[in-house]
Amino acid sequence: MAILVPQSENVTGDVVLDRRFLTPTLPSAADADGFVAPEINSFGNTFRDYDAASQGQKTVEEFYRLQHINQTYDFVKRMREEYGKLDKVEMSVWECCELLNDVMDDSDPDLDEPQIEHLLQTAEAIRKNYPDEDWLHLTALIHDLGKVLLHPSFGGLPQWAVVGDTFPLGCAFDETIVHHKYFKENPDYNNPNYNTKYGIYSEGCGLDNTLISWGHDDYMYLVAKENGTTLPQAGLFIIRYHSFYPLHKAGAYTHLMSEEDKGEPQVAAYIQ
Template sequence: MRTEYGKLNKMEMGIWECCELLNDVIDESDPDLDEPQIEHLLQTAEAIRKDYPNEDWMHLTGLIHDLGKVLLHPGFGELPQWAVVGDTFPVGCAFDKSIVHHKYFEENPDYHNSDYNTKSGVYSEGCGLNNVMMSWGHDDYMYLVAKGNNTTLPPAALFIIRYHSFYGEASFTIPTLIDIDSNLYIEPMHTKYCCSIA
């Protein structure tokens, strides 16, 4: 999916037009949200604006952080919810027991692959999240859209977009410099604007 959707050839539109596509989308994986995604985007951006009035890039990041959910829309292939929403997690290493529905990984061939089922798996310990392949979903898609369109958002914004659905801990998450800067913002995004950390 990453290769297919990384081509960025499904549709061309502005930010607000994309927000409007989410008017009828409800993320079934999020028990905290029983509202259309467009409302969630606007509420997130407004809450961030109140707390960080001088950080324009954060307001925009709050507005666009979930735009990757357009993958649920027919114009983008109408992917099923399980392929677009929910928590993200690293692949290529053991599945952390904190991942929701962890028991279902036992049916995944990677679960039994000795190269992948150790704590660090194919990664070097302390390599930083930017060097880890994450499961596919709306976060990674929006990250690819921003990068593929030469965004002027700062690296911290891209980090927030890419990892806002990742709640796990693992040995490779020892921070890199960009992780340290971005984590100043990701914690408030998780706890205050997106959803609560379990």
């Protein structure tokens, strides 16, 4: 996964410019207080390798086939309207974390463990690398809590409607999106209103005005925002767009970003 952290004067660690984003220089192995990301995942493959031959990869590819076919502009509009009511259930953050004990993410080629472990590992890694940014520790802990959408209490949505990389709807599907070939079966693919570079949008319209595929990112953003979170705007940005890999890994869709979106350089801190 990736955490996008807007740069601030208090962020610790050296950073190097990577396209539009800043990538932190993680502590060396000799630094006992720092988190050092491994070079390969637990399956012996490089991270986010969607071509490695394995049974797990077959599951991941099937997930993206279903996601790319079913995530349409109309579907996302319906989901935002339905789940924006926030009327499913009320519980504490930790109760939500515990629900994820039974949740696995079919879209992730690097993990085969319950999501609660992923939350705790991510929060601890961020705490070690950014010890003075307490808001960031909390953001890391809750960034994936929206995956409770998979639980019956929250509607029991299918995996393709909850997890995976996110992308805009209402404009052309960029070729950098994982398993792009399956979009050909998406009803929006041949819709002339949606299949051009800008589609229904305009240059610099802003990510806030762009409809992004439905899932745990947008849901957790809505939950935090509508419940009056005290997290800074940077925290909300992280939660809402941390799965938007076409943007923060490939630089796609930057033409839709507003000056405000571009105004705060992002630190792409990759925690595997």
